Amino acid sequence: MTTRAVEGWTLEPLRRFVGEAAARLVLLMTPAGQVLAQHGFARAVDVMSAAALGTAIVVSTTEIARQLAQPPFAALTHQGERHGIFLSTLTTGQGRIVALVVFDLDASSIGLVQLFFEQLVTDLQAASPAAAPRKDVLAADFERDLSDSLNLLFGR
């Protein structure tokens, strides 16, 4: 399984998290769906779908919380028959990051993922450069930036 990053500072914290939490798939992305790093995905189309769906869930639950006059939900967990999904957000010097984690119930558990996610948050906060936050992608550059990111994520 490969771990690759568009933003280099995310790579080591992500590798450590994957090793300790025994995660099968991980995506780190911005709330707009730009992927910063991934582990375990074999195809670009899967990364794009997962990023779009993950960020859509975060936006939806944040809006539900807003309508209930509550702070945004800290994390969302789904346990399936063989796999579990964990979705949460964290804040670094580079802004807010959405983390999507898929784990095998045979190899890991929600308790382990939650435990090592706390460590991932600490590691990413320590590793993130404080200055010069990442620019948002402009519509005009979207296609090129997306291609560049996917090429980096899949080592092309």
Add this chain to the structure above:
Amino acid sequence: MTAAYGQALDLVTRVRGVRGAMLVSAGDGLVVAELSMEGIKGSAVAALAASLASRVGRAMQAAGLGSSTFWHLQCAAGALLVVPAASGTLVVAVAEPDVNVGLVRLELLRVTEALA
């Protein structure tokens, strides 16, 4: 924490040298109920004990020994004692290194009976 769980765990923590006791959901590694002294991170103990229980269980089955009924990990600064309950719950105790292991085991087994 329900009163019944609290009373059951209280019997374990009354044993001299026990620093904490908890009920852990074996499948997801989350704390169900906990009575621990300050300094014990219950969520971390629960997640790691459940992960270990899953692996120990597989090793036991692979060796043809059946399911585990009690395990005791002795470390330099303390011990972890676990009894799996039939309901998919682990009864876990964190103890001092010189704790009376037999007595703790007895109380952990009583908790599993109370849960049943």
